Each structure stands twice: as C-alpha cells, then as structure tokens.
Amino acid sequence: MICSCASSPTGPISSIRTTMADVHPVTHVIFDLDGLLLDTERMYFEVREKLCKKYKKEYTLEFHADTSGVRGLEACELIVSKLQLPLTAEEFYNQSKELYQKEFPSAILKPGAERLIRHLHSHKIPMAVATSSSRGHIELKFTNHQDLFSLMDHVVSGTSDEEVKNGKPAPDIFLVCASKFQDSPLPEKVLVFEDAPNGVLAARAAGMQVVMVPEDHIPEEKRSQATLVLPSLEVFQPELFGLPPF
Incomplete structure (x- = not known):
C-alpha cells in the first residue's frame, strides 16, 4: 500500500511516500555521503559539466543521475563513452x-543531517x-x-577499501559496511x-530498507525502489522504523 502524508511539523509535504508493507523496525543506520549528508553532488556536477564543455559536449542533470553514487573512475568511463570525449x-x-581537491574542503552539510546524526548518537544507535x-x-x-563524523562507528570507501569488490548498484558496499558493526546485524x-x-x-539488493532523499531532477521511476521517499532529512520520522523519536 502506498501512503502519502500531506503535512509534517515543518509544513506541507507532498513528496513523502512509503510502501508500508516494507517498513519494519531497525537497529542500525548506514548513511551515504555525497548529496545526502554533504552538499557535494552539486560540486561533482559543476566540475564534470565544466570539463565536458571544454570538449563542446553537454553534461546534463539527467545524465548526472545515472553517474551519481558510481565509483569515480567508473563514472568517468560512463561519461567518456556516452559523450564520446576525445580523451x-x-x-x-x-x-x-x-x-575536486579545491572544492571539497568547503563542503557544507545538507539540511537536517547534523540534527539526525546527533539524535541517533545520543540514543546509542550504531551508525x-x-x-x-x-x-x-x-x-x-x-x-x-x-567532530560530527567522529560520531560514526566507521566509514567504508567503495573506491579505497579492497573488501568492496563491486561498486553501486551492486550491494557490496552496504554488506561490507554492515559487517563492520560490532554485532554484525542482519541486513x-x-x-x-x-x-x-x-x-x-x-x-535494496543488500536486503536493506532505504530512505531516499532525491534531488528534484531525479525522475519518479528512479525513486520507485525506495522504502521511503522524502524531500529532506528534516522531515524524517525515526519512529516509523522503530528508532527513538525526536
């Protein structure tokens, strides 16, 4: 069943969607980083757009959605192949x-990220x-x-950590990350x-529930696999997944 919520404590919300049959209590949380906790997807897009323009090619937001979350070199392979760049x-x-090395140190947090992380940490939820x-x-x-990211139990890199054999959309990174928690929770x-x-x-391939906070340009059909779709972390309700409420 699809449940749409018309309002939240912060005002009208029209893009909250959850498949209620999928929702069940959890004990551990894993966060993506780019575009979810930090406003870095904008940096990725702007850098790639700039480089593609140098070769008179257009790098669109729609195409960027296909490369988001993909490991760096693999994303570049997609870009060079699709746009037929001369390099x-x-x-x-x-x-x-x-x-990127010039841009990344100035990365800012996405709305609601710090509040959620500190809330879960205060209730001793492994993250x-x-x-x-x-x-x-x-x-x-x-x-x-x-200071904020020191509250995480660990950080797994899909590019640098050898245990992660395959990048997203393969489940490897999330399975490896879950296995590193002290009590190795079930997916x-x-x-x-x-x-x-x-x-x-x-x-989803890892057997986990997933809250998606997509950018506006992500088409509806690419949101359909998420357990819950939200416009911002600011409106997340932890109790829906059995976590301590704010």
Whole structure:
C-alpha cells in the first residue's frame, strides 16, 4: 500500500511516500555521503559539466543521475563513452580530481543531517557511512565536519577499501559496511539513507530498507525502489522504523 502524508511539523509535504508493507523496525543506520549528508553532488556536477564543455559536449542533470553514487573512475568511463570525449576515462578522472581537491574542503552539510546524526548518537544507535568516494576525497570533505563524523562507528570507501569488490548498484558496499558493526546485524535490521538511484538499488539488493532523499531532477521511476521517499532529512520520522523519536 502506498501512503502519502500531506503535512509534517515543518509544513506541507507532498513528496513523502512509503510502501508500508516494507517498513519494519531497525537497529542500525548506514548513511551515504555525497548529496545526502554533504552538499557535494552539486560540486561533482559543476566540475564534470565544466570539463565536458571544454570538449563542446553537454553534461546534463539527467545524465548526472545515472553517474551519481558510481565509483569515480567508473563514472568517468560512463561519461567518456556516452559523450564520446576525445580523451581516456583516466585522463578525465585526473582532470576532475584536481578540481575536486579545491572544492571539497568547503563542503557544507545538507539540511537536517547534523540534527539526525546527533539524535541517533545520543540514543546509542550504531551508525556508519558508506560512500563511493576515495579515502583522500572523504578526508577533504570532512575538513570542517570532523567532530560530527567522529560520531560514526566507521566509514567504508567503495573506491579505497579492497573488501568492496563491486561498486553501486551492486550491494557490496552496504554488506561490507554492515559487517563492520560490532554485532554484525542482519541486513533487514539496517536502514540506509541515500540520495542516488544507484545507491537505492544497491541497498535494496543488500536486503536493506532505504530512505531516499532525491534531488528534484531525479525522475519518479528512479525513486520507485525506495522504502521511503522524502524531500529532506528534516522531515524524517525515526519512529516509523522503530528508532527513538525526536
């Protein structure tokens, strides 16, 4: 059954959707990073758009949705192939990497991210981050948020951690991340937060529930696999998944 909620404590909400049959209590939480906790997807888009324009090619928001959540070099392979750029994926990756290193330290938190993380931590809910970013990029993004991200039990990198054999939309990163919790919870006891369609597919393939907070340009059909779709972390209600309410 699809349940639509017309309002929330913060005002009218028209894009909340949940498949009620899927919802059950969880004990652990895994967060994606880019576009979910940190406003870095905008940086990825702007850098890739800039590089593609240099070669007189258009990098659109619609195409960006297909590359979101994908490991860096794999995303560059998709871009170079689809747009037929006159360089290798490795060259595109290296050019973009230089620009990212300038941008990532200024990354800001997405609305509701800090409130939710500190709330879950205060109630001793185990939390972790699972991101396709490399360790080096993760550290840059954490520059102004070390205190907040120190509350995580661990951080798994889909690019740098050898245990993650396949990138999103494969389930590897979430299964590896869950296995690193002290009590190694069953997948059905883990709630994933994602913004990207590839991340949602990965979480579902791992047997986990997933709350999606998509950008406006993500089409409806790419939101359909999420357990819950929200316009912002600000309106998330933890008690729906058996977590302590705000």
